[in-house]
Amino acid sequence: MSTTAVxxxxxxxxxxxxxxxxxxxxxxxxxxxxxxxxxxxNKRLNVFIEVFADEALRRARQLDDRLQHEGLSALxxxxxxxxxxxDVLCFKDHQVTAASRILDGFHSLFSATAVSRVLDxxxxxxxRVNCDEFAMGSSTEYSYYxxxxxxLDPERVPGGSSGGSAVAVQADMCLASIGSDTGGxxxxxxxxxxxxGFKPSYGRISRHGxxxxxxxxxxIGTLTHSAxxxxxLLSVMAGxxxxxxxxxxxxxxxxxxxxxxxxxxARIAWFAxxxxxxxxxxxxxxxxxxxxxxLRQKGHQLEAVSFDLIDYVVPAYYVLTTAEASSNxxxxxxxxxxWRHPQARSPEEVYTxxxxxxxxxxxxxxxxxxxxxxxxxxYDAYYGRAQKVRHLIVQRMAALFxxxxxxxxxxxxxxxxxxxxxxxxxxxxxxxxIYTVLANLAGLPAISLPAGQVEGLPIGVQFMAAPFREKxxxxxxxxxxxxxxx
Amino acid sequence: MHIDDKLISRxxxxxxxxxxxxxxxxxxxxxEKMLSMVDKLSELDLSEVMPLTHITDVxxxxxxxxxxGQLSREEALRNAPDTDGIxxxxxxxxxxxxxxx
Numbered sequence: 001m002s003t004t005a006v007x008x009x010x011x012x013x014x015x016x017x018x019x020x021x022x023x024x025x026x027x028x029x030x031x032x033x034x035x036x037x038x039x040x041x042n043k044r045l046n047v048f049i050e051v052f053a054d055e056a057l058r059r060a061r062q063l064d065d066r067l068q069h070e071g072l073s074a075l076x077x078x079x080x081x082x083x084x085x086x087d088v089l090c091f092k093d094h095q096v097t098a099a100s101r102i103l104d105g106f107h108s109l110f111s112a113t114a115v116s117r118v119l120d121x122x123x124x125x126x127x128r129v130n131c132d133e134f135a136m137g138s139s140t141e142y143s144y145y146x147x148x149x150x151x152l153d154p155e156r157v158p159g160g161s162s163g164g165s166a167v168a169v170q171a172d173m174c175l176a177s178i179g180s181d182t183g184g185x186x187x188x189x190x191x192x193x194x195x196x197g198f199k200p201s202y203g204r205i206s207r208h209g210x211x212x213x214x215x216x217x218x219x220i221g222t223l224t225h226s227a228x229x230x231x232x233l234l235s236v237m238a239g240x241x242x243x244x245x246x247x248x249x250x251x252x253x254x255x256x257x258x259x260x261x262x263x264x265x266a267r268i269a270w271f272a273x274x275x276x277x278x279x280x281x282x283x284x285x286x287x288x289x290x291x292x293x294x295l296r297q298k299g300h301q302l303e304a305v306s307f308d309l310i311d312y313v314v315p316a317y318y319v320l321t322t323a324e325a326s327s328n329x330x331x332x333x334x335x336x337x338x339w340r341h342p343q344a345r346s347p348e349e350v351y352t353x354x355x356x357x358x359x360x361x362x363x364x365x366x367x368x369x370x371x372x373x374x375x376x377x378x379y380d381a382y383y384g385r386a387q388k389v390r391h392l393i394v395q396r397m398a399a400l401f402x403x404x405x406x407x408x409x410x411x412x413x414x415x416x417x418x419x420x421x422x423x424x425x426x427x428x429x430x431x432x433x434i435y436t437v438l439a440n441l442a443g444l445p446a447i448s449l450p451a452g453q454v455e456g457l458p459i460g461v462q463f464m465a466a467p468f469r470e471k472x473x474x475x476x477x478x479x480x481x482x483x484x485x486x
Numbered sequence: 487m488h489i490d491d492k493l494i495s496r497x498x499x500x501x502x503x504x505x506x507x508x509x510x511x512x513x514x515x516x517x518e519k520m521l522s523m524v525d526k527l528s529e530l531d532l533s534e535v536m537p538l539t540h541i542t543d544v545x546x547x548x549x550x551x552x553x554x555g556q557l558s559r560e561e562a563l564r565n566a567p568d569t570d571g572i573x574x575x576x577x578x579x580x581x582x583x584x585x586x587x
Contacts, residue, residue, distance in 0.1 A: 109561050203542045216541050243555065245547040315524040326501065333502070336574050340567035347576045351502040361512075364503055368513060369520050371500045372493075385527045387537030392530075394538060426516050427523045443541040467542070 005152055005194070006041075008172040009033060011225040013232055016080035016175065021072045027060035027080070027124070034082050034126055038173045045149045047167045049087055050095060051127040056082070059124050076122030078236055081229070083118065084129045084168045086179040089220075090209035091115050091125065098134045098211045099143035102332045102358030104339045112209025113244065114178065114220050114237040121236045126174050129164030133360045134329065135185055135213045137161050138429050139422065142362040147419055150192060152457065156416040159189030165223045166193040176233060177223040182213050183317055184411075184436025186221035187448035191411035191460025194450045196481070198222050198230040198474070201467045202443030203248035205234070206241035212328040214321035215246075217440040227447070227478035231255045234470060253471045263479045264472065266300045268463075269404040271307040279431060280413040283454045288410045291451050291461050295408075295480070303404070309396060310434065312389050317437035318430055319373050319386035325363075326370025332358065365426060390441050397442045401466035406476065409435045411448040411460035435462060445470045447477050487521050489514050 010016045019025035035053055042048050066075060085091060088098050090108035097103040111119070119125065132142045140148040140163025150158040151171040158167045162179030166189035169177050179186045181199035190197025199221040207218055222233045238252045270292060275285055296302045334340035334354030341353035359367070373382035400407060414432050422429040439446035444464045451461035465473040494514055498504055505513055559572070568575040 106565050109557055109564065201542075203544055242549050245549070246542065246544055248542055248544050312527060312530065315526045318520065319524050319527070330502075334567060335576055336562075337565035338567070345577055346581070347579055350576055352504050355502050356504045359503070361509075364501075364505075365513060365516050365520070367501050367503065368497050368517060371497050372517070372521075373524075375496070375500065381528070382524065384537055385530075385532060386524075387539065388532040388535040389527055389530060391535050391538035392532070394541075425519055427519045430520075430523065 005170070006037075006172045008225060010175060013078070013081050013175065013229050017072060020067060020080055027063040027067065028057060030080070030082060031056045031060040031124060031126065034172075034174050037171065038127070041151070041171050041173065044154060045151055045167055045171060046130060046146055047148055047164045047171065047173060048084070048127045048129055049097070049099070049145050049164070052094070052125060056124050056126045063122060063124070076120065077232060078118055079122035081118075081123045081176055081232070082126050082174045083123050084127050084165060084174045084177045085115065085125060086131050086162050086165050086177065087128045088131060088135055088180050088211040089115055089128075089178060090211075091128070094128070096128065096211065097144070099131050099145055100133045100359065100363070101144045102338050102354065104144075106338050108209070110209060113206035113241045115209060117236050118178070118233065129168050129177060131164055131179070131185075132161035133363050134211065134325070135161040135180055135182055136325070136362050136366055138184070138188055138432060139417070139419075140164060140189070141419060141423075142360055144360065149419070150416050152194065153416070155418055156457070157192065157419055159192030159412070159416060161185040161189075162221075162223065163189045166190055166195060166197070169193070169195045169223045169225065175224070176229055178233070179221050179223055180210055180213075181219055181221040181440065182217045182321060183433050183440050186223060187436050187446060187460065187462055188412050188433070190223055190448045191450075191462075192416040192458065194458035196224050196227060196230060196450070196477070197448040197460070198224070198227075198234070199439060199446050200234055200238065200470050201248070201445045202440070203246050204252070204445070204468065204470065205237045206244040206247045208241055208243035214324035215328060216324060217317075217321055219440070227474045227481055228260060230447070231474045234474070248468065250468050255471065255474070259471075259475050260478055262475070264476055266405045266476055267403070268295065268300055268302050268406045268408050269305045269400060270302065270408050271310060272304045273307050273310040274409045274435060277310065277413065277434070279434065280410065281415060281454070284410050284413065284415070284459050287452050287454060287459055288461060292408065305400065307396070309389070309393055313393065313438050313441060314431055314434055316386045316389040316393070317433065317441055318369070319382050320390065322366045322370035323374050323383050324370070326367045326374065329359075329363070329367055334358070362426070393438070394442045397438075397444065398466070405472060406463045406465055408461060408463050411435060411462040415454055415457045415459070439464050443467050445473050447473060449477055449481060487518070487525065489517050489521070
């Protein structure tokens with residue numbers, strides 16, 4: 001059953017700040033508004049695992065005090081931004097569980113670098129939101145806390161794994177959410193919920209304090225209503241960090257009002273193999289073709305190119321990420337932190353009983369596959385091959401980005417499915433990641449933008465850029481979003 | 487590829503997971519489906535391609551060898567399922583046996 005979407009009270013930080021600056025709004029009223037939205041809809045949609053109501057209000061009152069005495073310009077660049085955190089980001093002295101029983105009761109001893117930076121910029125964190133366990137899944141059904149529902153149609157999934165983040169923004173329970181994207185976990189739920197999902201380049205934002213799934217793929221990303229808000233969050237979170245050696249020293253260019261106002265003419269490629277793919281819902285294909293035609297009419301250069309590796313991206317992705325996951329998740333052994341099985345009577349039982357009862361089915365599947373592809377006798381045939389395919393993909397994408405600014409494709413080949421619909425065969429859901437895993441395999445920045453509806457359900461279109469080209473990508477995204485809204 | 491019981495047992499040992507009854511059968515079937523999906527990689531000729539081990543050009547990025555970012559003992563033990571206040575505690579490793587072997 002479909003319900004009408006909540007119309008967000010604010011669609012951008014700029015609108016919030018204008019209201020604060022002109023005295024139409026206080027920080028406390030702002031937080032009260034979102035708390036009211038959460039109280040109204042959280043029970044039915046199962047978005048927030050925990051709401052930091054008192055703390056958010058306390059922080060709001062402190063900001064009101066500073067606003068009164070020093071003015072808005074003296075506050076940080078994210079003052080007015082009320083955000084939620086996906087339950088994979090550490091926030092000092094708050095619980096973080098990766099939506100897993102195995103971390104039940106775990107309290108962070110430090111804040112993720114990204115979280116400290118948004119707090120230092122005066123954002124308000126309103127709570128932590130649901131996701132697939134250890135960010136493994138595309139539907140937010142595989143959570144210890146139960147599934148999250150799509151606000152547009154609660155019988156359908158919101159996508160995943162950052163499904164709680166997407167619905168929190170979609171249902172106006174916060175202005176923005178910080179998620180993580182290992183194979184599309186920010187972009188695909190954004191597409192399913194009709195919001196903007198942005199994943200920066202690998203290495204752009206420190207992963208310190210992000211619970212690991214697959215370390216050479218994981219990247220922190222954002223769910224917002226606008227590209228400008230994604231840029232504001234990126235500007236604050238990006239940059240080198242002594243706690244993450246893979247974090248790039250490349251400086252992020254500054255975003256300026258002039259650049260936001262300009263409309264760049266872009267050279268855009270699309271993959272024939274992607275739009276003609278047998279797995280793509282023909283209605284999404286048709287809408288995407290119309291969308292591309294719209295871009296052409298606006299003066300952008302669009303060209304079809306061939307990408308014959310398309311059917312290898314999902315297999316390569318699942319070999320490599322499950323291998324990394326099986327290694328990363330070996331730390332959850334019931335000894336030093338988290339939940340321990342109460343009946344374990346020996347160290348061996350502590351490991352095995354804790355992990356067996358602590359992890360859900362999807363996590364176990366991936367750990368098992370990962371252990372298999374890394375094991376003696378199979379390593380070269382699976383893990384080694386997948387690393388070579390990844391190299392091939394990186395080379396191919398680099399060559400394409402010499403000729404094109406962006407590559408465009410649908411975000412998802414399918415519409416948001418009904419809860420439980422994909423439970424029979426896990427590979428069915430994996431294959432639905434076909435358009436998003438490419439950016440993670442090659443470390444590219446990518447953004448999913450709302451691109452219309454099919455039978456009342458939102459679809460997304462995704463743009464990818466060369467590594468560390470977030471600025472032109474976001475400026476371009478803004479120019480089309482604004483035109484779409486106009 | 488056929489996944490037999492012996493292979494499942496080996497993976498159970500490697501991953502410290504124990505699968506019983508219907509869960510074991512379900513996982514065996516799922517793993518077969520997953521492997522048939524990833525077997526697609528064997529179609530490509532990769533003889534001239536090197537494996538990719540670093541996704542960006544940032545590697546061997548060392549910080550100065552200075553003590554920092556340490557947790558206190560109290561903090562390190564705060565999330566432990568069992569502790570004596572100084573160490574993590576686990577059930578006895580060496581059990582006393584009534585019969586010598």
